[in-house]
Amino acid sequence: MAKTKSKWLGYAEWWLVFLLPLVPLGLLTYNAWIFNLGADPAQEIVHETGIWAINLLWTTLAITPLRRIFKFSWPMRYRRMLGLYTLFYAVVHLLAFATFILGWRWDLLLKELVERPYIVVGAAALLLLIPLGVTSTRGMQRRLGRNWLRLHKLVYPIALLVMVHIIWQIRSDFGEQLMYGAILSMLLGSRVYFYLQKKVRVMQAARAA
DSSP: OHHHHHHHHHHHHHHHHHHGGGHHHHHHHHHHHTTOSOSOHHHHHHHHHHHHHHHHHHHHHHHHHHHHHHOOOGGGGGHHHHHHHHHHHHHHHHHHIIIIISTTOHHHHHHHHHHOTHHHHHHHHHHHHHHHHHTOSHHHHHHHTHHHHHHHTTHHHHHHHHHHHHHTTOSSOOHHHHHHHHHHHHHHHHHHHHHHHHHHHHHHHHHHO
């Protein structure tokens, strides 16, 4: 009985984590349907999809520090899912920009690339994100072996490119960029800290031997 209950709780947890990232897109779609996206609906759609791509990327990066610091192991089961949602929102963000801002006009794209270099940085982050999504399956992990770990370390330069992407968009209020920068600094800083700790332990073990 207890085993069956635990199994159903596991299913419920999976579906909860699966459905939650879809809520922002559902709300955005609903607000678009009822014409409740403000004075510039196109910009709002592009902004919101981009923000949620960043939120999910930062959440994915937070899973390892949560495990190491607070011993939360259960989020590790959903890291791949959240990473794929990051890619999903990034692609929707790009498609929204191409559709609602550019109207799929290549002449406007070239003009935007010259005038707004943050688009190039954002596109580079998305291009690097695609192979991580493609190789996220267990089968690809087995095939690539250690190279899989090396490839997925691209998430760090991706995060930095995303940070540059949003910093370059600062007009007057930089509060949002400052918040994202502070969170990313903590997430990457914790990794540096644990890496240095590991190096120290290895050196101490070598000396003791």
